[in-house]
Amino acid sequence: MKRIVNYAPGKGATIILGALPLILIAAVYLASSQARLAINPNDKLMPSPASFIAAMGRMAGQTDPLSGETLFWLDTWLSLARLFTSLGISLVLGLVGGVLVGFIPYLRSSFGPALAVLSLIPPLAILPILFIVFGLGEFSKIVLIVFGIAPFIMRDIAIRVSELPREQIIKAQTLGASTWQMIVHVVLPQVLPRLIDALRLSLGAAWLFLIAAEAIASQGGLGYRIFLVRRYLAMDVILPYVAWITLLAFIMDYALRRLSIAAFPWNNVREN
Amino acid sequence: MTHILIDDVWKEYGDITILERINIELPDHEFLVIVGPSGAGKTTLLRMLLSQEIPTRGRILIDGEPIAAEPMKDRGVVFQRYSVFPHKTVLGNVMLGPEWQGSAFLGRLFGAKRRALKARAMALLERVGLAESANKYPHQLSGGMQQRLAIAQALIMQPKVLLLDEPFGALDPGTRKAMHVLVRELWEENAMTIVMVTHDLSEAFLLGTRVIAVDKYRNDPQAQHRFGATITKDFDVRPRIVRDSWRQETGRKPAVEAEAGTGETPAMPSGASLSLGLA
Numbered sequence: 001m002k003r004i005v006n007y008a009p010g011k012g013a014t015i016i017l018g019a020l021p022l023i024l025i026a027a028v029y030l031a032s033s034q035a036r037l038a039i040n041p042n043d044k045l046m047p048s049p050a051s052f053i054a055a056m057g058r059m060a061g062q063t064d065p066l067s068g069e070t071l072f073w074l075d076t077w078l079s080l081a082r083l084f085t086s087l088g089i090s091l092v093l094g095l096v097g098g099v100l101v102g103f104i105p106y107l108r109s110s111f112g113p114a115l116a117v118l119s120l121i122p123p124l125a126i127l128p129i130l131f132i133v134f135g136l137g138e139f140s141k142i143v144l145i146v147f148g149i150a151p152f153i154m155r156d157i158a159i160r161v162s163e164l165p166r167e168q169i170i171k172a173q174t175l176g177a178s179t180w181q182m183i184v185h186v187v188l189p190q191v192l193p194r195l196i197d198a199l200r201l202s203l204g205a206a207w208l209f210l211i212a213a214e215a216i217a218s219q220g221g222l223g224y225r226i227f228l229v230r231r232y233l234a235m236d237v238i239l240p241y242v243a244w245i246t247l248l249a250f251i252m253d254y255a256l257r258r259l260s261i262a263a264f265p266w267n268n269v270r271e272n
Numbered sequence: 273m274t275h276i277l278i279d280d281v282w283k284e285y286g287d288i289t290i291l292e293r294i295n296i297e298l299p300d301h302e303f304l305v306i307v308g309p310s311g312a313g314k315t316t317l318l319r320m321l322l323s324q325e326i327p328t329r330g331r332i333l334i335d336g337e338p339i340a341a342e343p344m345k346d347r348g349v350v351f352q353r354y355s356v357f358p359h360k361t362v363l364g365n366v367m368l369g370p371e372w373q374g375s376a377f378l379g380r381l382f383g384a385k386r387r388a389l390k391a392r393a394m395a396l397l398e399r400v401g402l403a404e405s406a407n408k409y410p411h412q413l414s415g416g417m418q419q420r421l422a423i424a425q426a427l428i429m430q431p432k433v434l435l436l437d438e439p440f441g442a443l444d445p446g447t448r449k450a451m452h453v454l455v456r457e458l459w460e461e462n463a464m465t466i467v468m469v470t471h472d473l474s475e476a477f478l479l480g481t482r483v484i485a486v487d488k489y490r491n492d493p494q495a496q497h498r499f500g501a502t503i504t505k506d507f508d509v510r511p512r513i514v515r516d517s518w519r520q521e522t523g524r525k526p527a528v529e530a531e532a533g534t535g536e537t538p539a540m541p542s543g544a545s546l547s548l549g550l551a
Contacts, residue, residue: 174345
């Protein structure tokens with residue numbers, strides 16, 4: 001009898017074990033859905049898979065009277081546009097700000113504490129302020145997401161920059177590098193993998209802020225739709241939408257991970 | 273020609289004295305090795321030569337000019353670790369310095385200049401035995417290869433003085449021996465000044481032309497930090513006059529050989545027979 005920590009599953013068993021909880025959840029849902037529908041065929045809380053397909057067919061078939069586009073794709077497009085715009089802005093802010101604050105001692109002293117305070121303000125608490133100041137349009141939603149994740153990315157990058165071995169910076173100077181050259185050729189390339197990691201970690205938060213902002217004031221978007229059909233207890237729309245959002249988030253995460261491996265071959269094997 | 277003068281240099285942190293009254297004069301083409309117990313301040317001395325640390329008193333002159341207050345390309349360095357850039361290939365690492373020199377904004381050369389630099393870098397890599405690994409990343413190299421890369425990277429800048437901070441400390445004994453030979457040969461070929469810190473005495477006397485020991489000369493039990501370390505021993509392991517005559521002998525050798533037909537090479541005077549009075 002070995003210790004428990006010394007038993008490891010094989011390759012096939014790993015896949016089966018990983019799928020097991022998901023299959024279990026699906027099975028429990030299907031069983032309880034069937035049981036409820038047997039008692040009340042009009043039950044709205046746990047619809048059958050057939051009604052999911054019917055509802056999604058409706059959403060994909062129905063066109064928005066304003067734009068003339070199908071609701072489902074319009075919602076997806078609106079949400080992703082908001083998400084990518086704010087992620088892009090946050091990336092640029094986080095990278096530029098993080099490298100400068102992490103690398104230049106005077107900037108670190110000036111902005112380090114402010115950044116720490118700023119990143120501790122709960123973004124949703126200032127959502128009303130954003131709505132008051134910027135109105136209910138797209139801008140305040142994007143500001144909310146940027147405010148939620150940019151300080152996090154910035155701090156993360158700044159910490160990573162300050163963790164670069166001092167020897168490397170000295171060596172670069174003995175090779176005649178200027179501050180600009182050190183930033184571009186020594187610091188930036190080495191924090192880019194970390195930037196992708198930080199982005200992956202903040203994807204969850206970005207979706208959270210996106211859906212919160214859409215739920216409160218919007219005229220379209222995945223979060224808007226979920227909160228809209230909540231009034232009719234339309235679980236047959238909500239649940240597929242949640243699954244769709246999860247799938248989108250998963251694809252983004254996966255793509256970023258592949259990108260990180262492909263773009264930074266030197267980073268794959270860590271120093272011992 | 274490089275002439276280094278360390279003139280009455282002190283290093284203090286508040287009340288704590290690390291080094292005091294350091295005076296050395298290094299003529300051209302010297303291989304100075306600094307030995308001493310851990311924490312004595314030998315690395316601090318090297319860092320002051322590098323301007324990574326600034327002396328609190330005294331001055332350091334190279335060729336009669338005070339050194340810049342920040343690391344500059346006149347002083348190359350190889351540390352024990354982290355001396356190379358992990359995100360650049362071997363060739364990229366060596367080309368980095370001249371590329372920075374040649375292009376202030378982009379830090380990249382193009383066309384004929386790039387080809388010339390590449391040829392120079394490859395020749396240097398060939399010399400240190402890394403030509404086959406030119407396109408690998410540092411993490412794919414062994415510790416000894418990484419140090420050879422760090423040396424090549426520093427040498428391409430043709431620094432006046434090369435500073436080595438325990439460069440072989442993390443290497444296994446076999447690799448270390450090979451590195452000794454390489455560094456020795458590079459020192460001869462490039463006729464440069466090397467300052468090296470080590471705590472391996474045999475290494476010090478094998479490589480150095482001059483060995484200094486840095487240690488506390490006085491210890492006050494009531495105030496451990498009252499007295500800093502200074503140069504307690506100074507050995508001319510291979511005095512210049514011996515080296516010069518040796519070089520002349522080797523220069524004369526082909527002629528002598530042609531006459532007498534002997535293939536004997538005069539051995540480099542070794543300091544191994546000298547013994548240090550270190551406790």
